[in-house]
Amino acid sequence: MKRIHKERDRLLRRLARTTAIVGSVGAFACLLVPGTTAGSELAVATALSIGIAALAVVHTVRGSLAAAIVLVAASVVLVFVLGSASVLDPGASTALAVTGGVTSASVAPTLVVRPRGPVLVGTLAAVVLVGEWAAALWFGHDLLAVAVVTAVGWAVLAVLAGWLDNGVGVAAARIAEVGRAHEAERLASELEAQQRQDARVLHDTVLATLSLLAHSGVGVGAGALRDQAGDDARLLRQLRLGVPLDGGSNAIFSPGSDDDLLSTTFESVRQRFARMGLDVSWHGAAQLALPREHLDALVGALGECLENVRRHSGVFEADVTITDDEHTVRAMVTDAGDGFEPAGIDPARLGFAESVVGRLQAVGGRARVFSSPGSGTTVMLEVPKA
Missing domain, CATH: 3.30.565.10 (Histidine kinase-like ATPase, C-terminal domain)
Structure with a gap:
C-alpha cells in the first residue's frame, strides 16, 4: 500500500510542478506582447515569474507547505504589479487570469490530499481571490473574468487531485482484498496439504499395523507387532505435539x-x-x-x-x-x-x-x-x- 501511495504523490507533484511552470511561462509570454507592460513592470513581473517557478519546484520536490504559501503570496503580488497599469491591456488581463487560475492554483493537487487538505486549499484560493478583488478596487479595474478563471482553475485542479486520490484508494482496497483472498487460498491449500499428509502417515503406519492385527498378524511375530505398535504410538505423539519428525x-x-x-x-x-x-x-x-x-x-x-x-x-x-x-x-x-x-x-x-x-x-x-x-x-x- 505504501508503494501505491508514493506513486500517487509522485504523480501529483509532477502535475503541480508542470502546472506552475506552464502558468509562469504562459503569463510571462502574455507580458511580452508589445504595449502590454512598461519596462519596470516587465522586469518585476519577470522576476516574480521566475521566483514562482522556483517555489513550485521546491514545493513539489520537498513537499514544503511554506513554499506553497510563499508561491501563493508571490502570485498575489504579481496580480498587484500587473493591475497597477492605468489601462489594463488584454494581454495583461490574460496574464492575470493565468497567474490566478493556473500558476497559483498549481499547489492545489499536492495539498488537497493532505489531512484537512480541502480546507487548506480553500483558504489559499480565497487569499488569491481576495487579492484580485483588492487589486480591482485599488486600481479601478474590472477583474470579474479573472476571478472566475481563478476560481475554476483552483476547483478543477483540486477535483482532479481528489478524483485521482479516490481512485488510488479504491485500487488499494481491491489490492488488499485480492491479497486477503490469496492468503486465505494459501492457508486452505496448506491445510489441505497437511490433511493429506496426515492421511498418508496414518495409512502408512497406524492403519497398516491395525490391518496386521485384523489378520491376526499372519507372518509377523508378536514381538514385531509390539515394536511396530510402539513406533506408531511415538509417531502419533510427535504429530500431536507438533514435534518435527x-x-x-x-x-x-x-x-x-x-x-x-x-x-x-x-x-x-x-x-x-x-x-x-x-x-x-x-x-x-x-x-x-x-x-x-x-x-x-x-x-x-x-x-x-x-x-x-x-x-x-x-x-x-x-x-x-x-x-x-x-x-x-x-x-x-x-x-x-x-x-x-x-x-x-x-x-x-x-x-x-x-x-x-x-x-x-x-x-x-x-x-x-x-x-x-x-x-x-x-x-x-x-x-x-x-
Whole structure:
C-alpha cells in the first residue's frame, strides 16, 4: 500500500510542478506582447515569474507547505504589479487570469490530499481571490473574468487531485482484498496439504499395523507387532505435539555409511519390514544430496511400495536400487512375486494414489509401475534434487 501511495504523490507533484511552470511561462509570454507592460513592470513581473517557478519546484520536490504559501503570496503580488497599469491591456488581463487560475492554483493537487487538505486549499484560493478583488478596487479595474478563471482553475485542479486520490484508494482496497483472498487460498491449500499428509502417515503406519492385527498378524511375530505398535504410538505423539519428525534441511544417502541421515532413514525402513518378515536388499553406491521434503516423499513412497510387496506379492524378498543423474534421484522397488495388471489399480485407493503418487507429485516427482500377472512388479520412483 505504501508503494501505491508514493506513486500517487509522485504523480501529483509532477502535475503541480508542470502546472506552475506552464502558468509562469504562459503569463510571462502574455507580458511580452508589445504595449502590454512598461519596462519596470516587465522586469518585476519577470522576476516574480521566475521566483514562482522556483517555489513550485521546491514545493513539489520537498513537499514544503511554506513554499506553497510563499508561491501563493508571490502570485498575489504579481496580480498587484500587473493591475497597477492605468489601462489594463488584454494581454495583461490574460496574464492575470493565468497567474490566478493556473500558476497559483498549481499547489492545489499536492495539498488537497493532505489531512484537512480541502480546507487548506480553500483558504489559499480565497487569499488569491481576495487579492484580485483588492487589486480591482485599488486600481479601478474590472477583474470579474479573472476571478472566475481563478476560481475554476483552483476547483478543477483540486477535483482532479481528489478524483485521482479516490481512485488510488479504491485500487488499494481491491489490492488488499485480492491479497486477503490469496492468503486465505494459501492457508486452505496448506491445510489441505497437511490433511493429506496426515492421511498418508496414518495409512502408512497406524492403519497398516491395525490391518496386521485384523489378520491376526499372519507372518509377523508378536514381538514385531509390539515394536511396530510402539513406533506408531511415538509417531502419533510427535504429530500431536507438533514435534518435527526429523531435523536438518538436507540428507545424504550412502548405503555403506550408517552415519548418514538418509542411510539411517532407509535402514529404519529396512528394519521395520524385516520385523514383519520382508527381507529388503538395498543397492546403490553414490552419495546423494536431497532436500528434506524430497527425502520424506521418497522414503514414504518407498515404504508404501514395500508394504504392498509384503501384503500382495506372495514373496518375502524385495530389492531397492537407488540411482541418480544430474537432476533426479530414482528408487526402483522390485519383487519377483505374483504381479498384477497396472491398469486394474483402482485410482481411488489411498495407498497407491496418495501414499505413492500423491507424495511424489507434491515435490515434482512421479511414479511408474511395471508389472504383469505372474511376472513380478517393478515400481520406479523419481524425485528431483532441487
